[in-house]
Each structure stands twice: as structure tokens, then as C-alpha cells.
Amino acid sequence: xxxNKSKQMQMKGKTKDSSKKTLEGSIIGIxxxxxxxxxxxxxxxxxxxxxxxxxxxxDPNKDLRIKAKLNTGKQLIINSGLAEKLIGLxxxxxxxLSEDEVIKKIKDRIMDREIKAEVRPINEEKNIxxxxxxQITR
Ligand SMILES: [Zn+2]
Numbered sequence: 001x002x003x004n005k006s007k008q009m010q011m012k013g014k015t016k017d018s019s020k021k022t023l024e025g026s027i028i029g030i031x032x033x034x035x036x037x038x039x040x041x042x043x044x045x046x047x048x049x050x051x052x053x054x055x056x057x058x059d060p061n062k063d064l065r066i067k068a069k070l071n072t073g074k075q076l077i078i079n080s081g082l083a084e085k086l087i088g089l090x091x092x093x094x095x096x097l098s099e100d101e102v103i104k105k106i107k108d109r110i111m112d113r114e115i116k117a118e119v120r121p122i123n124e125e126k127n128i129x130x131x132x133x134x135q136i137t138r
């Protein structure tokens with residue numbers, strides 16, 4: 001593909017397909033607040049100090065999330081089912097381990113690996129993307 005980014009945008013024109021995008025790079029870091037987390041059942045925000053920033057006291061849902069930093073400067077967020085598959089650890093099991101153990105498992109599995117991911121932008125200015133599908137290519 002020799003088409004540059006601005007060309008691609010023009011070609012896509014009015015559809016502005018921001019729902020599908022491919023990201024490639026190697027994972028050079030795991031960002032804090034990765035691992036076993038709890039989410040508000042109403043708004044899906046991650047709890048901070050056991051509270052939803054909006055709904056305060058809630059009965060949280062358990063989740064597993066990886067925030068990875070790529071060598072391209074982009075941040076890739078890998079959620080729930082995809083994270084479970086990638087790390088080989090269920091959400092339930094992740095919550096039964098210590099934070100350090102979960103982070104170690106994440107690092108053992110994906111640190112310094114090259115990945116190719118189908119993503120959805122969360123915040124393009126800050127280069128944050130959410131993975132919809134992901135493969136380890138090397
Ligand atoms: Zn909430």
C-alpha cells in the first residue's frame with residue numbers, strides 16, 4: 001500500500017470509517033491500571049478506590065483489561081474476552097491473583113512482542129485505541 005493517510009481519508013470521504021483500523025507495532029510497556037479491574041455496572045467506568053466516579057457506591061462487575069504501550073507511541077487497550085484469550089487467564093482467575101502476579105502474566109505473554117490489531121479509536125489526539133481483535137505476529 002503506497003496510499004498515504006490524507007489520500008485514504010479523501011477516498012473514504014463522507015463515510016469517514018473510524019470504526020475499523022489496523023494497528024501494528026511492538027509492545028514496549030504495560031501502563032498502570034492494567035490487570036484485574038472492577039467496573040461500574042451502569043456506565044462501565046473503572047472504579048477508583050472502590051467507587052464509580054459518577055455513580056459512587058455500586059455493585060461492581062469484574063473485568064480484565066490491558067493497557068499496552070506500543071513503540072509507535074500509541075496506546076492499545078485490550079478488554080475482557082480478548083484479554084482473557086491473549087493472557088490465557090480468565091477474569092475470575094485474574095481476580096483471585098495479586099495485582100503483581102497478573103501484571104507479570106501479562107508481561108510474560110505480550111511484552112516485546114509484535115502485534116497486529118484491529119482497533120477502534122477511543123481518543124485519536126491522545127493516540128488511544130481499543131482492540132477489537134489482535135494477533136501476535138512475532
Ligand atoms: Zn458509573
